[in-house]
Amino acid sequence: MKILPDSLERITQQFSRFPGIGKKTAQRMAFQLLEWPEEDLRQFGEVILESQEKLTTCSICHLITEADPCPVCLDTRRDDGILCIVEDSKDVVAIEETSRFSGKYHILGGVLSPLEGIGPDQLNIHSLMKRLDNIKEVIIAMNPSVEGETTSLYLGRILQDRDVKVTRLARGIPSGGDLEYIDGVTLGRALDDRHEIL
């Protein structure tokens, strides 16, 4: 017998479409929603409806933005000579939080994945190649996944005959890690890339 009313089922279904949100969590969220004041609900609904209208991607770096070009590309205090290539806009947030990078970004929009039909033409590689004039260094900052690795190698290859220094993020043991629990690949690479204590 169906206990919960249809409209609650529908909200639950909508929430469970998100990655990482299971049926139980979705149901909990739906119940929570019913306790919100009406004004808050209206605001939530509107924010969702307007999300796609207002947002676009920067025509230069493909960062998600409300204004084109995006604030990062317009920022004159940032170094135009260094370009950091990332998979998506979330990675930009992560790198900005380190406060260690003050160059510009280029969002690839994904990684090479032949199985999912994502080749170089599906990524923002064409626009990257057009941005390389006056760039001194390109930092490849893909995620440490198999696809990220493949994409890094591909980018390294197509960039090698351009007059630009190509670097990538260091690999090794993460801060706060415990050697005992670090996987073999990571530890092996940390050993290979060991360097002298200055």
Add this chain to the structure above:
Amino acid sequence: MKILPDSLERITQQFSRFPGIGKKTAQRMAFQLLEWPEEDLRQFGEVILESQEKLTTCSICHLITEADPCPVCLDTRRDDGILCIVEDSKDVVAIEETSRFSGKYHILGGVLSPLEGIGPDQLNIHSLMKRLDNIKEVIIAMNPSVEGETTSLYLGRILQDRDVKVTRLARGIPSGGDLEYIDGVTLGRALDDRHEIL
């Protein structure tokens, strides 16, 4: 420097209001939302806006419902003589999934919690007392929390001089549990309540 546009921040903020949804998950959900087809977004927004309009609580048992009385109260195949008292509508779903109960429900709407200012008057206890005529058994099915325990004892006390059998859910080791990992209170109670193997 703020990297992500305001409207994305606003969606993220809305999602992080839900219990169990942290900032990272909320951001991931917001990004996911941007990839939905426009039609789906519209539907999601509408479902949220209409949620409170359509939903109400049953005037008999306080279950969340679109039609009053709710389908459970209207179901003539269910036993009117047994009443199961639960904290909220989610608990009804959990009990229904066991297929072991075919009586009616009474949703208390919470548990006694003096610190949060929730006393008997804030719960659906008055309407419970009015339902007791022709009821043979009341099953108290509170959550196994401190507040749930207090509420169970309170209910047991106010029901004791009514002509009704009052029972509560059995306590003990959960199915699939591993004795080694079960907390001492649970294991202690399972020992106290041990019974002969028939």
